[in-house]
Amino acid sequence: MTDSTRILDAYESETPARDAAGDEPRAAGGGGGPSAREPLVVAGLYVASILGALVVSAILVVVATDGSARDVFTALLDGSLRSPGAWGLTLTTAAPLLLVACGSIVSTRAGLINIGQEGQVLIGSCFAAYVAVRLGTPGWSVVVLSLLAGAVGGGAWAGVAAGLRRWRRVPEVLTTLLLTFISFPLITYGLSQSWLLADRNTERRNQLNTGEQLPSDALLPDLRVFGNDIDTGFFIALGLTLALAWMIARTVLGVRIGMLGLNPRAAQRFGVSSERLTTWALIGAGATAGAAGGVLLTGGAAGDRLVFGFAGNFGWDGLLIALLARNRLLVAIPMAFVFAMLRTGSSFLAATGVNRTMTDVVQALLVLALLVPPAILFVRDRRRSLRAAAEDGV
C-alpha cells in the first residue's frame, strides 16, 4: 500500500489520462454519486460521534463517580439553560471565549500558529483592570477605555512575538507559548504591588495578591431579555465575529489573508507582503484575546476583581474552539456557546454529588468526538483519490 502510494504520488501530476478525459479526477472516484449524499454523511458522522462521547461520559459518571448519568445531564442543562437567568449567563460566558476564538481563527488563516491566548487574555485583563480601577475617568468612558486598554495589552503582548518573528525570525509558536508562562509571574508581581494592581483597601483582611474591586461604572451594562441578563460583551463578541467573517469572505483583505495562509510564496509573488500582514494579524489576535480579558473583567463572568488565576483557561478554551471550528468563524459561535454551557452547567453539578471536574472530562470527550469525523473523512477522501488515481490509468 505505502509503496504504491508513493509511486502514485510521484505520478499524480503526470497522468495524462486526466487530460484526455478532461473531468475532475477526484470526484470521479469511489463509484456512484457521492456528492448528493455528502452533507447527510457528514452530519450523520458528527451525530454518531457526539452520541458516542455522551454515552462514554455517562458510563464514566456511573462507573467512576457512582453518580447518576441522568442527574448529571439534567444538572448540566439546568445550570446552562433551564434555571432562571441561566442562558443569559451562558451567553455572557461565551463572550470572552468567542472573542479569543475569532482572533485566533483570523491569525491561523494568515498562516500563523498563535498558542499564547491564555497569556494574552491575562495581560489584557491586567491592562483593563488598571484603567478601570486607577484612572477613574467619568461615566461610561471608564468601561470603554478599560476594554480598549485590554485590547492594547493583549495586542502588545502578542506584539512581542510578532516583533520577534518579523525581525529575528523566531517562530511565533514558541514565543506566544513562552510569553504565556512569563505572564503568570508578571501578574503575580502586579498583584503584589499597590502602585500597580494590588488592592489598596487595607480594611480587607486578605488583600494580598488580589486586585481592587471594580467600581460599578466600570462594569459592562447588561441587556435584560426574558429574565436573563446578557452582558454587552456578548454583543461585542458576536458583532466582531460577524464583521471578521464578512471581512474574510467578502473583502480583498480576506483573500490576502487566505493566500498567506495557503501559499505564502504565491502571496509574496502576487504582491501580498507577508511581513506586514502577519505582524498585524498576530497583534490583532492578541488584541481580541486582550479584549476578551477586558470583557471577562468588566462583564463579571469571573468575579468582580482581578485575582491570580483569573484567566481561568478562557484563553486555552478559546484556542480549542478555534481549532474545533476548523477555523470557520461562523462555526465558532455555536462552538463557543457549547463550551460556555459546560462552564455554567458545571456549577450545578455539586447538587448531584458528582465532582464538577467531571465537566472537564465531558468537555475533553466532546472535543475528541468533534475531531473524529474530520479524521474519518480525511482518510476516506485520501483513499478515494488514490483509487481514482489508480483507475485513471485503466
Next chain:
Amino acid sequence: MNEQAPAAVSVRGLTKTYGATVACDRVDLDLRRGEIHGVLGENGAGKSTLMKVLIGLVQPDAGVIEIRGRAERIHEPSRADELGIGMVHQHFSLVDELRVWENVVLGDKRRLDRTAARELVGSIGERYGLRVDADARVGDLTAGLRQRVEIIKCLRRDPDIVIFDEPTSVLTPQESEQLFDVLRVAVEREGKAVALVSHKLGEVRRATDVVSILRRGKLVESGATADFDARSLARAMVGRDVSLRGEASALGAVEEAEAVAHHAPLGGEHAPPDSVATEVVHALAVRNLVVERRGHRVLDHVDLTVAPGEIVGVAGVEGNGQVELADVLASLVEVDDGSVEVDGVAVPTGVAGAMGRAGVGQIPEDRHDAGCVLDMSVAENLVLSEFGVGQGLRRVDRSAMRARATELIDRYEIHCSGPDAPFRSLSGGNQQRVVLARELSADPTVLIAAQPTRGLDVGAIEFMEGQLADAAASGIGVLLISSELEELLHLSHRIVVMHAGRIVGEMDHADADIERIGLLMAGVDVDASPVAEGVGAGAGDAS
C-alpha cells in the same frame, strides 16, 4: 549480451491510447539479464507510459507482457513488486527530515530495527558502490546522494528488473558517471536487467548495451547501441538529423528542415528580431545579479537581456542557478547585488508583487510552489495578482471575477467544471493552462517560463510551446528556462548557458549546436580549450 538468454521482460504489441492520443502504438521491448537497455525518446514519445505499464500503474489496451517467459498481467504496483520489477523514479520520494536508513525502511510494516536497517544500507552500498552515510539526514544530502538513497530503497527488495526513469536530470556530469558505474555493477555482477529511460543521446550511448528508440508512441528502431552513432540515434529519436537544425537555419534553409520534420522548430515560424539594435529598450535587462545563500554564491554576476519579441533560452543542468534567477524575477528573493530592469525601468527585488506590477509574468517551474493557491477556486487563481494591489477593505467583485474566468477558461480551453471548481481538482495540464492564462492575460512585457512543459503530455506540450511562440510573436520578451535542450533549440532565438550560477556561454539560434551547449553545461570552458574529439555527445564521429 547473450542472444539465447530468455528475456527477463518481453513486451509484444503493447498499445495504450488516451482519448485521441496514442501513447504507445504496438511497441515491442525485450529486457535481458546482464544488459543495460536504453529506452530513448523525446518528451511524450511514450517512454513513461511503457514503463508505467511494466510497474503496474497503467493498464495497456492491447499487447502481451511476458516476465521470464510467462505471460503476466501486472494489474497493480504490488504485482510488479512480486514479479521482481523495481523502478527508480525521476522525482525523489524521500523525507528530508529523516535519516538515510529511516528513509530506506520507510513504509515497512515490520518493527523498526535500526541496526539491521543501517547494515542493509551499508551492504547494498558495498555491493553496488552506492556509498552513503546511513545516519545522514536526507535533507543535507546533494541530489546525487539522494538519488543513491532512492536507488538503495529500490534495490533492497532485490528486484531482477530495475527501471531508471530519467535518472540524470538532477545530476551533475560527474554524478551521472558514478550512476552509470552503479548500473554496470548491477548488470554485470548482480545479473540484473536494467532499463535506462532517457531523452539524452550522450548518456544512452555512454551507458547502454542495447537501445530502443521511441517516437510518437512507436518503436522506430532497436538494436545494439554500438551499431548506432549519435547522428543515427538523433535521427531516429527526432525524425530528422538534429545537427541539420543549426546548419539549416544558418543557411537560411529552415523551410527545408521543416518539411522533413514532423514538428517544425517554432523558433523559425517567425523571424527572430533582426540584430537587436542597442538603442532598443530591452523587455528585460538583468545586470550583474548576485545572490548568496548560506555563504554560497548561487547567482554570480549574471547579465542577461531579452528584447521585445525575442525568446531567450537558458540552458543548464538543474541546480545551477536557474531556480534562483526565476525566483528573483518572481519577487521571491532579494538580490545581494545587481539590478533588474523591465522595459527600461529599474524594479526593486524581493518586494512583494513588484515584478508582477512591472510587467513580469511567470510560468514557474513548480506551479504548486508560487504559481497558484491550490485551495482556492479556478476563478480566484486566474486573478491572483489583482488581490495584491489596492485597498484591502474593498469588496471582491465575485461576478466580475467569474465572468472573466469563464472567458479565460473558454479561450485557453481549460477543462474544469466551471469557474468555481477547486483549482486542486484540475489535472496537471489544466492547472498549467490556468497559470498560462493568468500570466498572458495580464499583458506582460516579459514572460519567464521555467520548465514549462515538464510533466505534460504530448498535446499539452504542443499547446504550451505554441503559446510561448505566439507570445513572442506578439512582442512579449520570453525567457525560457529549460533543461530540455530540444525544447530550447526548438523555440529560442538565442540561447545562454548557465553553470554554477554564472552565464558561461551565449549563442544565436543559428549557431547553436548541442555539443557546445553540452560542454558549457558541464562547466567546460569551451573557448579556452578546444574540445577533444569524442568528449561531447559526439556528432563529430558520425561523418
